[in-house]
Amino acid sequence: MAKCPVCGASLDWRDLIEQMLTLENAEDIFKDREEFLGKLKEFTFKCPVCGEEFLGKYLPMDEAEKVFELLNDFKGSIDWDNRKVRIRLNQLLALDKMLEEWDRRVKNVGHK
Numbered sequence: 561m562a563k564c565p566v567c568g569a570s571l572d573w574r575d576l577i578e579q580m581l582t583l584e585n586a587e588d589i590f591k592d593r594e595e596f597l598g599k600l601k602e603f604t605f606k607c608p609v610c611g612e613e614f615l616g617k618y619l620p621m622d623e624a625e626k627v628f629e630l631l632n633d634f635k636g637s638i639d640w641d642n643r644k645v646r647i648r649l650n651q652l653l654a655l656d657k658m659l660e661e662w663d664r665r666v667k668n669v670g671h672k
């Protein structure tokens with residue numbers, strides 16, 4: 561899970577992404593994978609817990625890639641009028657990880 565590199569608090573991807581929605585031409589950025597990841601790495605996020613700022617490159621990139629997929633898979637995941645994320649990204653990421661783990665276990669059992 562994403563954590564603040566300064567205070568170590570768990571961060572909500574929905575909150576992080578909403579900070580990025582303030583970017584000009586965010587709508588285009590969120591459609592292009594490379595563009596999105598590049599912008600995320602150099603974006604200055606603010607931790608809601610300690611108030612310190614940090615760069616997006618300190619966030620787990622595998623999760624950032626999943627977040628991009630989730631946002632694009634779910635139609636209407638972003639409310640562009642109000643600049644809000646409509647889906648619960650952390651819960652979906654957790655579910656995704658659980659399914660991967662389950663998949664791996666099933667495959668391991670199959671090999672025995």
Ligand SMILES: [Zn+2]
Pocket residue numbers: 564565566567568569607608609610611612
């Ligand atoms: Zn913090």
